[in-house]
Amino acid sequence: xxxxxxxxxxxxxxxxxxxxxxxxxxxxxxxxxxxxxxxxxxxxxxxxxxxxxxxxxxxxxxxxxxxxxxxxxxxxxxxxxxxxxxxxxxxxxxxxxxxxxxxxxxxxxxxxxxxxxxxxxxxxxxxxxxxxxxxxxxxxxxxxxxxxxxxxxxxxxxxxxxxxxxxxxxxxxxxxxxxxxxxxxxxxxxxxxxxx
Amino acid sequence: xxxxxxxxxxxxxxxxxxxxxxxxxxxxxxxxxxxxxxxxxxxxxxxxxxxxxxxxxxxxxxxxxxxxxxxxxxxxxxxxxxxxxxxxxxxxxxxxxxxxxxxxxxxxxxxxxxxxxxxxxxxxxxxxxxxxxxxxxxxxxxxxxxxxxxxxxxxxxxxxxxxxxxxxxxxxxxxxx
Numbered sequence: 001x002x003x004x005x006x007x008x009x010x011x012x013x014x015x016x017x018x019x020x021x022x023x024x025x026x027x028x029x030x031x032x033x034x035x036x037x038x039x040x041x042x043x044x045x046x047x048x049x050x051x052x053x054x055x056x057x058x059x060x061x062x063x064x065x066x067x068x069x070x071x072x073x074x075x076x077x078x079x080x081x082x083x084x085x086x087x088x089x090x091x092x093x094x095x096x097x098x099x100x101x102x103x104x105x106x107x108x109x110x111x112x113x114x115x116x117x118x119x120x121x122x123x124x125x126x127x128x129x130x131x132x133x134x135x136x137x138x139x140x141x142x143x144x145x146x147x148x149x150x151x152x153x154x155x156x157x158x159x160x161x162x163x164x165x166x167x168x169x170x171x172x173x174x175x176x177x178x179x180x181x182x183x184x185x186x187x188x189x190x191x192x193x194x195x196x
Numbered sequence: 197x198x199x200x201x202x203x204x205x206x207x208x209x210x211x212x213x214x215x216x217x218x219x220x221x222x223x224x225x226x227x228x229x230x231x232x233x234x235x236x237x238x239x240x241x242x243x244x245x246x247x248x249x250x251x252x253x254x255x256x257x258x259x260x261x262x263x264x265x266x267x268x269x270x271x272x273x274x275x276x277x278x279x280x281x282x283x284x285x286x287x288x289x290x291x292x293x294x295x296x297x298x299x300x301x302x303x304x305x306x307x308x309x310x311x312x313x314x315x316x317x318x319x320x321x322x323x324x325x326x327x328x329x330x331x332x333x334x335x336x337x338x339x340x341x342x343x344x345x346x347x348x349x350x351x352x353x354x355x356x357x358x359x360x361x362x363x364x365x366x367x368x369x370x371x372x373x
Contacts, residue, residue: 059220101326102324110334
């Protein structure tokens with residue numbers, strides 16, 4: 001039963017090899033989907049290209065359905081999976097700062113790495129910027145510590161926070177994604193085309 | 197003729213639903229194997245920590261933040277996310293190579309200069325790096341992987357990123373459209 005490595009089905013020695021293999025597929029899929037182009041990514045915020053929305057939400061829906069279905073079938077124990085913890089104000093403030101960085105720089109960390117791999121100099125500058133940002137955070141850590149460590153609610157899921165049935169949530173979320181896809185296509189038709 | 201074909205294929209990307217489907221399967225597979233999701237900014241944090249550790253070891257040990265990621269016997273670079281990130285670079289290089297997209301260039305809108313693009317890329321990177329530390333993860337680690345297991349923190353971070361990007365897009369419009 002999964003997860004395989006924590007349960008010892010696959011020996012821990014394979015961990016780093018698997019990391020590289022998973023990374024290769026991750027990088028390949030992102031690059032092939034056009035995520036090495038900042039101008040394609042930024043299309044999301046101006047309505048001329050919704051590839052990010054489509055890839056991101058399709059991936060979220062597929063992985064959500066997959067995780068819950070494999071749990072239901074008994075192949076994967078969902079309670080053993082790592083749930084990203086909730087530090088309420090850290091999540092909100094960090095997200096807001098990242099959003100400005102996204103639209104200013106045109107990348108997020110994963111996509112910038114793909115662009116670095118194919119030689120985009122702007123992406124290399126962006127990655128250098130990320131490292132500077134991490135450095136600033138680390139040096140000013142006492143300043144950020146209250147929001148970094150405070151308002152902690154545990155490794156909670158929406159099931160815990162909202163009391164919602166996860167299966168219903170996955171269903172509703174999938175429907176919202178489909179509506180978003182249809183609306184995004186309608187918006188693209190109305191917005192002035194940008195060639196890049 | 198052959199050259200023309202090559203020119204044409206440069207900007208042909210996968211159908212986004214196909215790419216999204218494969219990415220979703222990959223996230224599922226990653227959770228199934230390792231019990232955790234994907235990440236991207238984590239490796240950059242490890243890089244910063246190891247640079248500081250080698251340049252100013254006492255400073256790194258005294259810092260409340262760097263010291264979290266420093267262990268006695270192992271380098272901060274010996275980390276799952278660092279190996280995964282090496283894979284990302286290889287995978288993107290293969291995909292870019294197969295499609296003739298590899299080359300040194302600064303990509304920007306014809307309406308702005310290369311210099312302006314680089315200045316904004318640097319500033320955007322600084323903000324993203326800072327935000328990713330405050331939220332303990334970026335679009336990959338917090339939002340995408342978090343959402344796959346219904347993490348409340350993942351959903352909140354995802355909403356905050358996109359809400360703030362849309363709210364501020366107007367001010368950066370010159371760079372893109």
